[in-house]
C-alpha cells in the first residue's frame with residue numbers, strides 16, 4: 044500500500060499560464076486589428092502592416108510554444124524582447140485606433156519574469172500607456188484608471204507568479220519526500236504499519252509480506268491473521284492495548300509469530316501512539332524480523348553457557364584482567380581459591396585486593412610486594428605481546444606454602460589484535476611437584492640411611508670448594524670406611540648389616556656439629572665435609588671413631604664395628620671434587636694399611652705411592668708376556684728331623700723399570716687389578732710341572748710337597764676349579780702332594796662361597812692350607828667347617844716367641860686347635876733355633892723361614908733334594 048500521488052504540480056505554474064494567456068492575447072489582438080481594418084475600411088501604412096505581420100509572428104510563436112515547447116524554459120531576455128515587440132505592435136496599432144492592450148501585456152509577462160524585471164516592465168508599460176493615451180488625446184483624468192489598472196494587474200501578476208512558484212517548490216518538495224518515503228518503505232526489511240485505533244491496517248509496506256508471508260490483501264481483504272505464539276500472545280496484546288489507550292506512548296515487544304509457511308519467526312515491534320497527530324491519526328509500528336538475531340543470541344547464550352561450563356569445570360584457575368590489572372573474568376576454581384562466591388564479586392578487583400584478602404600475619408612477603416611482582420609479570424606480557432609460560436611457584440601465603448602452582452599468562456587481544464589485558468591459567472601442581480621433589484630427594488639421598496648420597500656430596504662439594512676459595516676458608520674432608528664390615532654381613536646377614544649402617548650413620552651425624560655435611564658415599568663409606576682445620580678435623584675423626592666403636596646390639600646380637608678415617612684438606616692442587624675425594628680416600632687406605640681403626644691425614648708421599656702403584660699396575664699387565672716373572676722355592680722343613688718336606692713356590696718380578704720387586708709389593712696390586720688370576724695360574728702351572736718333574740726324578744721322595752698361594756680373586760673365578768684340574772692332569776703331578784694356600788682374610792671374605800669352592804678342590808685330591816693364620820677373624824665354628832689340612836701360623840706370632848708371652852700363648856692355643864681339628868701345622872718366618880725348639884715343644888709339624896733357607900732357584904732346591912739335606916735344628 045502506497046501514499047496517493049500528488050499530480051499536476053506544474054499545471055498552475057506562471058509559465059504554463061503565460062503559455063496559454065499569451066496565445067489568447069495575440070489571437071485577440073489580431074482579431075481586434077482584423078475587425079478594425081474591416082469595419083473602418085482602414086488602409087494600413089507600411090508601419091501598420093509591419094506591426095500586423097509582427098503580431099502574426101508573435102501569435103505563431105506562442106502557438107508553437109503552446110503545443111510543442113511546453114517544457115522549454117525561455118530565457119528572461121527573450122521574454123523581455125517578446126514583450127517589447129508586443130508593446131511596439133500595440134503602440135503602432137494604437138495610432139489607428141486606441142487599443143488598451145498594454146494592460147494585458149502588463150498582466151501576463153510578469154508571470155515569466157523575475158520580480159525586479161517584472162516591476163520595471165510594469166512601470167514602463169504603465170508610463171507608456173499613459174503617454175500613448177496622452178498622444179492620442181485623452182485627458183490625464185481619463186488616463187489615470189488605465190495607468191493604475193496596468194500597475195495593479197501587473198502587480199497582481201507578479202504576486203500570482205510568486206505564489207505559484209512557491210506552490211510549485213512546495214509541491215515538488217512534497218513529491219520528493221513522498222517518493223523517498225515510498226522508496227525506503229519498499230526496500231527496507233523493516234515492516235512499517237499504520238493502523239487505526241482498532242488495529243485495522245491503514246498502511247503497510249511490502250516488507251510485511253516478505254517477513255511474515257501474508258500480503259496486505261491477505262490481511263485486509265481475506266481477513267487472515269498471523270498467529271502469535273501462545274507464550275507471547277497475552278503479553279503482546281496487553282502491550283498493544285496499553286499503547287492504544289495511552290496517548291503519545293510507545294511500546295516495545297518481542298514476540299513470535301507464525302510465518303504463512305508455518306515456521307515461527309521472532310519479531311521486534313516498536314509502536315508509537317500517533318492518534319493525536321491529525322496527519323497520521325493512527326498507531327505507527329516499526330516491526331523488525333529478529334529471528335536471525337534471536338538465533339545468534341541463543342547461540343551466543345549457549346556458547347557462553349558452554350564456555351562458562353568449560354571454565355568452571357576446569358580444575359585450573361582461569362582469569363582475565365584488563366589493562367589496568369582489574370579482574371574481568373574468572374572461573375569457579377579461581378574464585379574459590381580467593382574466597383569469592385561469584386565472578387561478579389571478583390570483577391573489578393586487583394591483584395593487590397586479592398593479596399590483602401589472603402594475607403596473614405606470618406607471611407614471608409607483604410601483600411604489596413607479591414602484588415607488585417604479579418603486576419610486573421602482567422605488564423611484561425602486555426607490553427611484549429608474548430606469553431609468559433611455565434612459571435612454577437610455591438604458594439605465597441602461610442596457609443598454602445606447601446602448595447605449588449604452575450602459571451602461564453597470555454596477552455589478551457581485542458578484535459583488532461590490540462592487547463587489552465592478560466589471560467592467566469594457574470594449575471595446582473602440588474602433587475606432581477611433591478613427587479618431583481621426592482624423586483629429586485631420592486636421587487640425592489641414600490635410601491637406607493637417609494643421608495645425602497654420593498651425587499649430593501659431589502654437588503655440595505663443588506659449591507663448597509668455590510665458596511671456600513672465595514672466602515679463603517678451610518674445607519676438610521673426612522673419609523670413613525668401616526673396618527671388616529664384610530664379615531659382619533657374612534656372619535650376621537645383610538639385614539643385620541643394614542641395621543648397623545643405619546645406626547652408625549646416626550652416630551656419625553650425632554657426633555658432629557649441625558653445620559657439618561655427612562653423606563653416605565657408598566657401601567660402608569661415609570664422607571664428612573667440614574670447614575674445620577686439620578687439627579679440629581682430627582678431633583672430629585676421633586669422636587666419630589669413638590661413636591662408631593660403641594657396641595651395637597640388635598636382636599640380642601652384639602657387634603663392635605670400627606672405622607678407618609682418611610682426612611684431606613682442600614688445597615690449590617684440587618681442581619675438582621674428585622681430586623679432594625681421591626686424596627681423602629687415599630688417606631683412608633693408608634689408615635687401613637696401617638692397621639685400621641685409625642685416622643690418617645693425607646700427605647703427598649701417600650699420593651706418590653698411589654701413583655706408583657698405578658704405574659706398576661700397568662707394567663704388571665705386560666710382565667707375563669714379557670717373561671719378567673720368575674719363581675723361587677722356599678723349603679718347608681720337618682721340625683722333627685730337619686729334613687725337607689716340600690717347598691712353597693714364591694713369585695718374583697724382575698721389572699726393567701722398577702727392578703726386582705717382592706710379591707708383598709706387587710701381589711696386592713695384581714689383586715686389585717685382577718692380574719692375580721692369570722699370574723696365579725701361571726705360577727700354579729710352573730709349580731705343578733716342577734713338582735711332577737721332581738716326583739719323576741726322585742721317586743724315593745714321593746712325599747715331596749709343593750705349596751702354591753691362591754688368592755681369593757682366583758678362587759671366585761668360576762673356571763678356577765676346571766683350570767686346576769687341567770693343570771694337575773696335564774702336569775701328571777700327584778695331586779695329594781699339591782698344597783693350595785689361602786690367606787685367612789680372603790677365606791673369610793665370603794665364607795659360604797669359600798667353603799663350596801674348597802670342597803670342590805678337595806675332590807681333586809689337593810691339600811689345602813690356611814695361610815697367615817691368626818691375623819684374621821675366623822670364628823672357630825667356621826674354621827671347623829672348612830675342609831683344610833694345614834694351618835700356617837703367621838710369622839708375626841712366631842717372631843714373638845721368647846719375647847712376647849701372649850704370642851706364645853696364642854700359638855699354643857692354635858696348636859691345640861689344630862690338634863683338635865686334626866690339622867697339620869706350619870710355622871712361617873722361623874728365624875731362630877729358640878723358635879724351633881719352642882715350636883717343636885708346642886707340637887708344630889713344619890717350619891719355614893730364613894733360618895733354614897731363603898727362597899731358592901729350581902737348581903738349588905734340586906741340590907737339597909738330591910743330597911737329602913737335613914737342616915740343623917739346634918745351634919751347633
Ligand SMILES: Nc1nc2c(ncn2[C@@H]2O[C@H](COP(=O)(O)OP(=O)(O)OP(=O)(O)O)[C@@H](O)[C@H]2O)c(=O)[nH]1
Nearest residue numbers: 524525526527528529530532537538540541566567
Ligand atoms: N648390609 C649391607 N652391607 C653393605 C651395603 N653396602 C655394602 N655393603 C657391604 O660392605 C662391605 C664392604 O666391604 P669392604 O669395604 O670392601 O671390606 P671390609 O669388609 O669393610 O673391610 P675393609 O674395608 O678392608 O676394612 C661388603 O661386604 C658389602 O657387601 C649395604 O647397604 N648393606
